[in-house]
Amino acid sequence: MPKKEILLGGDPNSLSLPMSFFSNTDKFSVTAVRDGHEALRVLAEMKPDLAILDINLTERGGDECCKDVKKGGLSPATSMVIMGCLKHRRDIGRCLDARCDALLMKPLVYRQLAGVVTRLLFKERCTSSRFNVRFPIYYGVKPQKLVRDYSADLSTGGLFLETRQIVPVGTSLNVVFTLPGGGTAIMCTARVTWLNGPVLRSEPLLPSGMGLEFLDIDNHGINSIRNFLYSEERQQQSWLSYSVPAFLFSKLGKGGY
Numbered sequence: 001m002p003k004k005e006i007l008l009g010g011d012p013n014s015l016s017l018p019m020s021f022f023s024n025t026d027k028f029s030v031t032a033v034r035d036g037h038e039a040l041r042v043l044a045e046m047k048p049d050l051a052i053l054d055i056n057l058t059e060r061g062g063d064e065c066c067k068d069v070k071k072g073g074l075s076p077a078t079s080m081v082i083m084g085c086l087k088h089r090r091d092i093g094r095c096l097d098a099r100c101d102a103l104l105m106k107p108l109v110y111r112q113l114a115g116v117v118t119r120l121l122f123k124e125r126c127t128s129s130r131f132n133v134r135f136p137i138y139y140g141v142k143p144q145k146l147v148r149d150y151s152a153d154l155s156t157g158g159l160f161l162e163t164r165q166i167v168p169v170g171t172s173l174n175v176v177f178t179l180p181g182g183g184t185a186i187m188c189t190a191r192v193t194w195l196n197g198p199v200l201r202s203e204p205l206l207p208s209g210m211g212l213e214f215l216d217i218d219n220h221g222i223n224s225i226r227n228f229l230y231s232e233e234r235q236q237q238s239w240l241s242y243s244v245p246a247f248l249f250s251k252l253g254k255g256g257y
Contacts, residue, residue, distance in 0.1 A: 053081070131229060
């Protein structure tokens, strides 16, 4: 598989985590620049898969570079991510106006960065109904022998289970869980659709685990999940009025359920 081309734009302090992150695997080829004019040159010549640019790049800000990509066709296939500051509400407006693909808030956090990269580069389905949400999952091939691990994300169609106890794709599991905030337990079977092994990971940016597709979940379970996710989405959209558009952050997971 050819390496993903990454463009990073910013000062050394703002790029320290991304540089470390992308150097941990041979999946990426990274180019770093210090100003907006250089970023535009690289975008035009290299047409990278992903660009992460500081909103306050000298010469030309990351948001202005993003506008050139989104509106001017400079590098239409490049996913554009802007780094902004939570303390500066004006940064949020600039990022939204630029129509970037994702927004990262400084100081950067590894989990958020990993989620954005996974979604934008490894073809996760973009959907408002999937969220990073961690809660206990009880599961097993036999109903009387369930073990406990934790979810990494959730949708009405399934979830990603973070675990080192990997079973083959196609395995049917009994699954029991209660959504955060309480309520009745949801019980169903689920099929393993893909694996991210603890040693040989198909997606090294995700934790070890399995993608599960719900098979026989009843209407009560589906409605409970839908209402929970709708509530989460509404909370995040409400948060936008005072802080950061959380729905622009990645949702860890992978298509296939």
